[in-house]
Structure formats: structure tokens, C-alpha cells
Amino acid sequence: MNQPPALDIQMASRLWSKHRRLVLSGVLLGGALSLVAAFIMPTKYRVHFVLTIYSKYFQTPLIGDFLPSLSESSDARAQRESLMRQTLTPEFIDSIGSKYGIYASLRPASQNTSPLQTLRSALKKTLKDPLVRYGFIQPPPEHSKISKDRQELLSKITIFSLNSTTFNIGFSNADPQVAFQVAQDLHSQILQGLLDVRMSMLVTVRDAIQRRAAALTSSLTPSPANRGSAQDELQTVRDKLHGARAIYTASHPLVRELHDREQALMRVIKVIGQEKPGGGDAPSSRPMVGSDPSTLKEIASDLIKKLNYLDIAIDSDRTKPDDYFATLERPLYPASPSGPGKALVLLGGLIFGLVCAVFIAAIREYFDLTALRTNVLAERLGVPLLGELPRFPQSAPAPAKAPSAQKSPKPDGPTTPTPLK
Numbered sequence: 001m002n003q004p005p006a007l008d009i010q011m012a013s014r015l016w017s018k019h020r021r022l023v024l025s026g027v028l029l030g031g032a033l034s035l036v037a038a039f040i041m042p043t044k045y046r047v048h049f050v051l052t053i054y055s056k057y058f059q060t061p062l063i064g065d066f067l068p069s070l071s072e073s074s075d076a077r078a079q080r081e082s083l084m085r086q087t088l089t090p091e092f093i094d095s096i097g098s099k100y101g102i103y104a105s106l107r108p109a110s111q112n113t114s115p116l117q118t119l120r121s122a123l124k125k126t127l128k129d130p131l132v133r134y135g136f137i138q139p140p141p142e143h144s145k146i147s148k149d150r151q152e153l154l155s156k157i158t159i160f161s162l163n164s165t166t167f168n169i170g171f172s173n174a175d176p177q178v179a180f181q182v183a184q185d186l187h188s189q190i191l192q193g194l195l196d197v198r199m200s201m202l203v204t205v206r207d208a209i210q211r212r213a214a215a216l217t218s219s220l221t222p223s224p225a226n227r228g229s230a231q232d233e234l235q236t237v238r239d240k241l242h243g244a245r246a247i248y249t250a251s252h253p254l255v256r257e258l259h260d261r262e263q264a265l266m267r268v269i270k271v272i273g274q275e276k277p278g279g280g281d282a283p284s285s286r287p288m289v290g291s292d293p294s295t296l297k298e299i300a301s302d303l304i305k306k307l308n309y310l311d312i313a314i315d316s317d318r319t320k321p322d323d324y325f326a327t328l329e330r331p332l333y334p335a336s337p338s339g340p341g342k343a344l345v346l347l348g349g350l351i352f353g354l355v356c357a358v359f360i361a362a363i364r365e366y367f368d369l370t371a372l373r374t375n376v377l378a379e380r381l382g383v384p385l386l387g388e389l390p391r392f393p394q395s396a397p398a399p400a401k402a403p404s405a406q407k408s409p410k411p412d413g414p415t416t417p418t419p420l421k
Helices: 009-042 074-087 091-097 116-133 142-155 174-222 225-247 253-274 293-319 341-372 376-382
Strands: 046-051 157-161 165-174 325-329
Touching: 009 116, 046 074, 046 174, 074 157, 074 165, 074 174, 091 142, 091 174, 142 157, 165 174, 174 253, 174 293, 174 325, 225 253, 253 293
Parallel strands: none
Antiparallel strands: 046 165, 046 325, 157 165
């Protein structure tokens, strides 16, 4: 089988001279279309901020004995990103969509930001209205418009992972003022949402420890005297606290210890008062079976200590949230649009037009080489082309008759043959 000839300079020159008009037309057409698109496409402004979530956000040393902590693994990045996306609730998205007029379904049609969107809306309405009118498709419900706007707004919020702990969060919009304000709202919402998630976890653990400590305390004393003994101890602690405050300041260790003991006893009294008579406690609140009173008292004391530590941790989280987050870059007002770059769009259009033109020229050249054409065969075989035979149809038309002389009228009588000479 004959191999195709290699591409050399002479062949490239021949191909260029043969298809130069097609290539130039494709490049010019692609450049013209991209230039028009660059001026029609709406300008976008992007505002971003960089946020770091420390590992100790997921760690709780006070209760680390029975709660697993997150270590730096492959799951750390995914869990951080998942928590940040969970803070972007539908209520928050709808609030910024209606506050800044981003939702297309909530703003008048005259406020369309670009001619391209107006043309697209007009074409969609022209094509869709007859189908809805004659029952070919069902009209979309009203709530689907809000859902579509919400999805479009979420697509403009980008979260890129720079490493396992640091993320770049940004927002794009045609209005630089709106982009800047939404980015600020995103920064506040994500920080507050992450703090709420951690606070909810700590409060859940604290309530579980509180219920368990109350169950153990109730099992150490006779049932009718549980509340009375706890109240007596509470009154004793309050008397000691009152005397200590008269001598020491509120930051003194003795005052703080007595205050924590007072809070713990108040929670125990509250839980005991809510218990149902007849042993209807939840399975998690039942005391351990087979333990002596000294062991149960030691466990209850340890749980009360952890309960006090958790109260301190919760108060610390509320006053010092910066211990778990760091904002490396805050949202800044955009100085220039982020896209589309007209030069880049023009270059892309020129390249696209060149590629399409070369592709069409290659297809034409392929069919020219594979078809049985006289000029191609002569060029390939290297023989001169003398000419081409005409094509005749299958049934040739009859030749036209020559005009004959005017015949004389025949006589009425018999004619006499003319003798041959």
C-alpha cells in the first residue's frame, strides 16, 4: 500500500495558495464574531476574601476523652468546605438576592443589564409561549423561578481551596458595588455560621453530660429527698459564695469555683424536677448498674467538673471567636473588571476561526485526493493532461433535418416516369 506523501515546503506552499482564501475568511470571520461578542457580553467584577480555619476549631480538649477530634488528613479539606457551604442557607441566599436586586424574577424587565440577556429572554418567550398556549409543555410553577434564581446566585459564589486549611471565597456581579457588599455579607455569614455550628456541638455535649450527672446524683440519694438535698447544698454554696465575694474579687479562684458549683447544682435541681415519677427516664439517663456508691459519686464529680469546663469553653468561644479563624485577605472594592478581557476574547476568536478554516481545508483536500478526478490523477501520476472527453447522454437526440426545396403540386392524372439517361 502506498504511503501518503510527506508534507514539505512545496506542498505547504501549494496548499496555502489553494486554500488561502478559505483560511483568511475563517480568521476574519472568527475575529469579527469574537469582537462583537466581547462588546456585547456583560462586564463582571469579582470580589474575594481568603479565610483560614484552624485545626483546633474541630478539637475540644476538655471532652476529648469521648469525642473524636479532626486531624490533618485528606478529609479535613472536604469537611471545612462542606461546613462553609452549609452556612449558605436558602434563607441567606434569598435575603441577599432580594436585598440587592439580584433575582431576575423580582426586578422589572426594564432593569436588564445587557442587550444579550434581553435578546435571550425575547427569543425564549417567542419560542415557549406557543408551546405553552397549545398544551405541549406545562408552564413552570411560581416557586421554580425563585429556585432558578437561587441556583444562579449560588453559581456566582466560588470557593477555591488553596490548601487544607485556607480557602478563597469570591462573588461575581456586573455591579462592583453589589459585588463588594455581597462579599462582605458572605464573610460575616460564614464566620457566624461556623461559630454557630461549633456552639451547637458544645451545647449538645453539655446537655448530655448534664443529664447524665443528674441521673447519677439522683441515684446516690433517696428519691424523695433528691431535690431537697440538692437545694440544701445549693444554699450552703451560695452562703460561702456570698462570704467569698465580700473578701475577694470576682476573678479569684475560690469565687470562680463556688460560682461554677452553684451553676452545676442549679442545673441538677432543674433536671431532677423534670424527671417523671415511676422510672420513666430515658435510657441514656439511667444510672449504671452494679456500681457502688463511691464509684458513682466519683463519676458524677468528674462529670460535673467537665460540665464546668464546658461552660468556660462556651463563654470563651462567644468572647474570642478569632482563636479558630483568620482572615488573610478582607473583601476590597474592585478597581477593574475581572472579565471578559476583550483582547483575550479577540485572540480566542482568531484562533478558533483559524482552526475551523484549516479543518475545512483538510476535509476538502482529503476528498480531492480520494475522488477520481482527472487533474488530481495527472498530478499524482506525473503525466501531462491533454484534455477531457465530453460527456454524452445515454440517448442522443436525433440530428436536425436539412431544409428541402419547395415541392411542386402533384398532378391529378397519372404521372410518366422519367427515363434514366
